[in-house]
Amino acid sequence: xxxxxxxxxxxxxxxxxxxxxxxxxxxxxxxxxxxxxxxxxxxxxxxxxxxxxxxxxxxxxxxxxxxxxxxxxxxxx
Amino acid sequence: xxxxxxxxxxxxxxxxxxxxxxxxxxxxxxxxxxxxxxxxxxxxxxxxxxxxxxxxxxxxxxxxxxxxxxxxxxxxxxxxxxxxxxxxxxxxxxxxxxxxxxxxxxxxxxxxxxxxxxxxxxxxxxxxxxxxxxxxxxxxxxxxxxxxxxxxxxxxxxxxxxxxxxxxxxxxxxxxxxxxxxxxxxxxxxxxxxxxxxxxxxxxxxxxxxxxxxxxxxxxxxxxxxxxxxxxxxxxxxxxxxxxxxxxxxxxxxxxxxxxxxxxxxxxxxxxxxxxxxxxxxxxxxxxxxxxxxxxxxxxxxxxxxxxxx
Numbered sequence: 105x106x107x108x109x110x111x112x113x114x115x116x117x118x119x120x121x122x123x124x125x126x127x128x129x130x131x132x133x134x135x136x137x138x139x140x141x142x143x144x145x146x147x148x149x150x151x152x153x154x155x156x157x158x159x160x161x162x163x164x165x166x167x168x169x170x171x172x173x174x175x176x177x178x179x180x181x
Numbered sequence: 182x183x184x185x186x187x188x189x190x191x192x193x194x195x196x197x198x199x200x201x202x203x204x205x206x207x208x209x210x211x212x213x214x215x216x217x218x219x220x221x222x223x224x225x226x227x228x229x230x231x232x233x234x235x236x237x238x239x240x241x242x243x244x245x246x247x248x249x250x251x252x253x254x255x256x257x258x259x260x261x262x263x264x265x266x267x268x269x270x271x272x273x274x275x276x277x278x279x280x281x282x283x284x285x286x287x288x289x290x291x292x293x294x295x296x297x298x299x300x301x302x303x304x305x306x307x308x309x310x311x312x313x314x315x316x317x318x319x320x321x322x323x324x325x326x327x328x329x330x331x332x333x334x335x336x337x338x339x340x341x342x343x344x345x346x347x348x349x350x351x352x353x354x355x356x357x358x359x360x361x362x363x364x365x366x367x368x369x370x371x372x373x374x375x376x377x378x379x380x381x382x383x384x385x386x387x388x389x390x391x392x393x394x395x396x397x398x399x400x401x402x403x404x405x406x407x408x409x410x411x412x413x414x415x416x417x418x419x420x421x422x423x424x425x426x427x428x429x430x431x432x433x434x435x436x437x438x439x440x441x442x443x444x445x446x447x448x449x450x451x452x453x454x455x456x457x458x459x460x461x462x463x464x465x466x467x468x469x470x471x472x473x474x475x476x477x478x479x480x481x482x483x484x485x486x487x488x489x490x491x
Contacts, residue, residue, distance in 0.1 A: 115318035116221040119237050120214065138321040153309040154322045154392065154413065167309060171213075171259050172278075 105181045107132035108160040110147040117169040118157040124171065130178070182284050183209045183255075184485055185478075186275050188262045188426075189291035191217025192467040193457035193474035195243045197289055200478040202253035206485060209255045209283055210247075211262055211275070216240020217293055218458070219467055221317065228467055239467075257281070262292070265426045271452050287452050287481050290427060290439060291474050294420035294458040294465075299331065303387030303396075304416075311393025311413045316340035319413075325349050326412030329396060331384055337417035338362035341370050344415065352409060353378045354398060382407075387414055422459040434461050446477035454481060 107125070109132050111118035125132050137144040137156065151158045151167050159166040159174065162181040166173055187197050190212025201208040219225055222236035231239065248256070260277045265288065267273055275283045296314050298304060304312060313319045316330070316339070324347045330340045333355035339362075344351050353360075353370070358380050360367050370376050379398070385406070386397045395410045422438045432440045432449035439448050439455035443462075446454045454477040456462070457470030483490060 112318055112321050114223060115315070116237060117318070120220075144322065148322070152391065154311055155309045155313060155315075155319050156322070 105162055105178070106160075107162075108135060109133065110135050110137050110143065110156055110158040110160075112136065112138055112156050115156050121157055121159070121169045121174070124169070124174070182286070183207050184285070185209075185287045185289060185481055186211065186273075186283060186285040187289045187291060188212075188275070189217075189293055189457070189459075190215040190244075190258075191291060191293050191457060191470060192219075192243060193217070193291035193293070193470035194289075195247045196471040197291060197456070197474040197478045198247045198254055198256075199250055200475050201481075202247075202250035204478070204482045205253060206478070206482060208253075209257065209285070211257045211260060211277065211283075213259065213261045215244040215247075215258070217467070217470070221315070223317070225467070262426055265430065267430055267450070267452075273452060287484070288427075288454070289446075289474065289477050289481065290424070290448075290453060290455040290459055291457045291470070292423040292426075292459045294422045296416075297419045297421050299384065299387070299414075299416045299418065301384055301386055303389070303393075307387050307389055307393045307414075310391065311389060311411075312387060313413060313415050314417075316343035316415050316417075320344050320347050323348050323413045327410065328352070328413040328415060329354055329409060329411050330415045330417060331355075332417035332419070333357055333360045333362065334417065334419065335362040335366065336419075338366040338370055340415045340417050341376060342366065345373055345375055348375070348413075351376050352411075354382050354384060355380055356383055356401070357381070384414075420458065420465075424455075424459050427453060427455075431455075444476075445480040446473055447480060 135143045147158050150165050153167045161177045164177045184207040187210040198210045220236045220240040226233050260279045264276045271286050320343045327350040328348045329352040330337050331354050381402045382398045382400050384398045397408050424437045430450050438461040441460050446456045456473035456477050458465045
């Protein structure tokens with residue numbers, strides 16, 4: 105399972121999400137979109153939204169940190 | 182069967198949980214997340230005992246303090262209370278989103294408040310597609326775009342500051358004729374050439390294609406309708422108390438806040454207390470939520486132990 109998480113530096117739910125993955129021992133790739141313009145465009149294209157965090161869990165796209173939805177996506181993946 | 186169920190994981194819920202545990206009240210605390218609304222603050226400088234701490238670190242510290250008492254309190258994390266049913270006097274059934282049911286003699290509601298949404302055509306449709314509720318999080322996505330912030334209080338002013346770093350132009354649209362936020366922040370905003378403040382104006386519609394392209398507003402003094410071309414709209418128009426679950430049980434104020442006796446924090450129902458932003462407290466502050474919630478727990482303890490205080 106590959107988890108890619110698009111973030112910005114001051115976003116609380118990005119931090120909450122990182123903490124969530126860490127406590128569950130799940131590895132993820134974090135992309136700070138403020139440092140990577142291409143990644144920002146990629147994120148908006150994938151999610152069709154202009155908001156962080158965005159999660160790409162094996163192709164499933166989720167916008168915003170919602171514990172229940174993330175858990176569900178992890179089970180499917 | 183619990184003696185007390187605490188609903189909420191902000192400073193109020195956590196403080197109440199610690200006091201209830203130390204009083205050995207048979208308590209269940211249900212919280213979706215810990216830390217409350219200030220968990221998003223970059224820097225909290227008024228939490229007593231910490232000169233400067235990030236909202237996130239403060240939330241972690243408070244959560245750890247509560248969990249240090251875990252042998253004396255049960256905690257359900259990651260679930261949300263959706264309904265409360267009064268079975269009879271002094272007995273309530275609390276149901277959660279995950280379908281769990283718990284029974285209790287007393288309830289302390291410290292469920293806080295949620296952001297008020299922009300209730301105009303396009304507001305929901307473009308939510309996340311240019312309509313945004315967190316400038317700290319999403320400002321970088323609006324680089325070199327013209328944006329508008331709706332509101333006039335501190336949160337709106339801070340959103341303007343967050344956006345100034347990235348946006349090419351920031352309109353601040355305010356219903357009133359005067360801004361309400363702190364004078365220091367107002368001065369900072371007025372210094373920027375990028376900022377244009379539009380007073381006495383109400384947003385009527387958000388429009389766009391796939392994403393927001395602009396909005397329409399009305400100048401309430403002249404009744405003139407005007408349009409702005411925009412790449413984003415940040416909404417900072419206050420909050421609403423999370424009191425839906427008790428709306429048929431207790432007296433609520435105009436905005437849905439739980440009316441309480443401020444000496445005890447007891448609501449109009451003798452088994453339900455409320456504190457913090459969900460109550461009709463005048464000042465929405467971490468320290469006040471903590472203190473008021475503790476007041477409630479002490480009053481609940483008095484009730485349980487049959488003590489009365491004058």
